[in-house]
Amino acid sequence: MSLAATLDPMRAANRITGHPHYVWRVVSADGADPATSCGLKVAVDGRLDPERQTDVLAVIAAFNVHAHAGSDLRRRLTVAARNAAAVGGIEAGPWVLAMCGLLDGRAATTHWEDLEDFAAAFPAVRTVSDRWVLDGRFFTTGAAAPALDFMLDLIRARQGHALSLEVAGLYVYDGMQAGDRNQSPVALGRIAGRDPTLAAAVRLMEAHIDEPLSIAEIADRIGLSRRSLETAFCRLTGRGPGAFYAGLRLHAARRLVVDTDIPLSEVAVRTGFSSMSALSRSFKREFRLSPSETRRRNALG
Numbered sequence: 298m299s300l301a302a303t304l305d306p307m308r309a310a311n312r313i314t315g316h317p318h319y320v321w322r323v324v325s326a327d328g329a330d331p332a333t334s335c336g337l338k339v340a341v342d343g344r345l346d347p348e349r350q351t352d353v354l355a356v357i358a359a360f361n362v363h364a365h366a367g368s369d370l371r372r373r374l375t376v377a378a379r380n381a382a383a384v385g386g387i388e389a390g391p392w393v394l395a396m397c398g399l400l401d402g403r404a405a406t407t408h409w410e411d412l413e414d415f416a417a418a419f420p421a422v423r424t425v426s427d428r429w430v431l432d433g434r435f436f437t438t439g440a441a442a443p444a445l446d447f448m449l450d451l452i453r454a455r456q457g458h459a460l461s462l463e464v465a466g467l468y469v470y471d472g473m474q475a476g477d478r479n480q481s482p483v484a485l486g487r488i489a490g491r492d493p494t495l496a497a498a499v500r501l502m503e504a505h506i507d508e509p510l511s512i513a514e515i516a517d518r519i520g521l522s523r524r525s526l527e528t529a530f531c532r533l534t535g536r537g538p539g540a541f542y543a544g545l546r547l548h549a550a551r552r553l554v555v556d557t558d559i560p561l562s563e564v565a566v567r568t569g570f571s572s573m574s575a576l577s578r579s580f581k582r583e584f585r586l587s588p589s590e591t592r593r594r595n596a597l598g
Contacts, residue, residue, distance in 0.1 A: 298441040299388040300339065300357050306448040309464045310456060318456060326370045334359040347376035354381035356390035360556065366393045375399065383434045387444045391437040395419040405437040406430045410552050445470065494519050495529045502542045506549050509569040512538050547583045550576060554588045555595045561588050 300323075307319035325331050328344030354377055358365070375397045378384045386394040391407040392415065394400050401421040406412070406429065416424035428443035429436065429450075438444045445468075453461035497519045501510060510518075515538065516526040530538045550568040553559060562573045570576035581587045586594070 299444050302441045302444040306464050309467050310452050313463055347373040351381045353383045355385040356393050357387045358389040358393050362389045362392045371397045385436040387438050395422050403432040404430050406439050408440050502545055506546055507567050507569050554592050
């Protein structure tokens with residue numbers, strides 16, 4: 298999806314204006330057609346040529362970047378970056394750029410699931426939770442929607458606001474976001490539109506996954522009584538704040554179980570459970586499988 302979110306706005310801009318403002322090539326590390334995370338094959342135009350002069354070099358990556366971004370690819374990307382006027386990382390692409398040392402001393406973002414690990418892995422990078430970041434000639438985006446936001450902003454800067462809006466309109470996309478808006482694992486647009494105070498409560502929950510706040514403390518911080526908070530959550534989400542908060546933590550735990558190999562005891566700590574057994578009980582109740590069973594099934598494909 299991130300690949301389409303990056304390329305298709307350029308196609309749309311060309312179509313609307315009847316002028317080839319944008320021309321692109323899709324390349325892979327070895328010239329072979331890679332498969333996306335959903336299994337769809339992408340036809341590429343060839344192998345990465347690091348000596349080729351480019352206006353923009355965009356690195357788009359998904360899972361298992363450490364397995365794919367070996368020393369040879371990192372070396373070639375470093376050279377390619379020197380031959381590009383602008384360099385970007387999309388989805389997990391910022392990991393690849395950071396592994397090359399290209400983001401040292403710069404502000405950068407990545408997918409919100411990985412922000413904490415990214416910051417720990419690359420202390421020389423100033424990690425922020427923004428949807429997209431432009432620092433000098435380097436840009437980074439969080440996920441598919443932030444990539445679309447960035448491309449729309451690029452079109453706005455180059456061809457004007459009217460064309461940017463027209464491109465967004467082709468996708469019936471009226472949620473264009475500024476880069477400095479925080480990423481959020483919950484679709485907060487609907488909630489924020491109907492109850493900004495409730496959206497503030499959700500953001501507090503998201504910021505305290507590892508050390509959960511009490512519902513009373515959340516209510517106090519946003520200026521509501523606990524009863525008013527309970528009523529608001531039930532009205533808009535169909536769940537009380539406690540159940541909603543637990544769901545956020547359990548989904549965060551599932552992402553760590555599926556996408557990383559950290560010990561399950563560490564998963565429990567990172568998602569605010571008092572013990573591995575407490576995590577396992579809640580996890581199985583929510584997902585019908587224990588954390589260990591989920592990890593085993595995912596490893597088997």
